[in-house]
Amino acid sequence: MLAMTLLYWLQPWEPSPTVMICTLLAAVLFVRGKRHARVSLARQISFWFGLGALYVVLHTRLDYYFEHEFFMHRAQHLVLHHLGPFFIALAYPGAALRAGIPFKWRQRFVRPVLAARPVRVALDIVMHPVVAVGLFVGLIYFWLFSPIHFIAMLDWRLYRVMNWSMVIDGLLFWWLVLDSRPAPPARLSPGKRVLVVIAAIPAQIVLGAFIFFTPRELYPVYSICGRAFTWLSPIRDQQIGGLLLWIPGSMMSVIGALVALRHWMRLSARGRLQQDRRAGVRAAEGAPPKEGRTLRT
Known part of the structure; x- marks a missing residue:
């Protein structure tokens, strides 16, 4: 009985070959690649949880509720975006994903x-810290702009x-934010990674509070198309959706900042920051270290 119920909910509300192909491709590459690249059990669990969460909110019967209730839609985007x-x-x-691609395909x-x-120019643009924050927050505002949201939920x-x-x-x-490496090869220094994720918090709080307090x-569009939960009033539905953006969305950014800060402290303790490496070279050459900050952000 439980298995039948689970299979029922795992059936896609609107089948999407794109979701199935992308999910299967990522899974196959990861399974192939982890044989050659060292991937700890914790990292494997993290990957499968993230990939599974994306699949569930994109390609199961839950999609019906995401299309017919605002707070469910916000829960879906909390998973998709955060x-x-x-x-x-x-x-x-x-x-692991790179190692999962056949060598000849990688070369060719x-x-x-x-x-x-x-491609390099495009990545440089979207990975620029200002652009990254602008896109991260801007897409939330864009898709929640009422006229655009109305059309998106109908088409x-x-x-x-x-x-x-x-x-x-x-x-x-x-x-970009959770990169554990020093810069270079990472695009941003550890300090900038912390600042980038913190910069995304205020705008999420403002929008979530606005949606929550708007009377x-x-x-x-949810009232016009029919709500999944008829016992929930439109305003209450809207308030719950605003809270999901306000609190869990912001908390995910706080957690991201803490993870980025942990990477910063770990790299500093190991002397892997660029400024620390330069100081080590000067010390090895017998030159006195320069005064000033030891961490470069």
């Missing part, structure tokens, strides 16, 4: 694509664009 990408990035699966396709100037094509934009941006943002219905 929780799922966060745990995938926390697993640092880059080496992956490396030329990544080395192409348009299945735009609805999928909305969801995929949240997933891709979430992966880029958390990959009128901001998103009538």
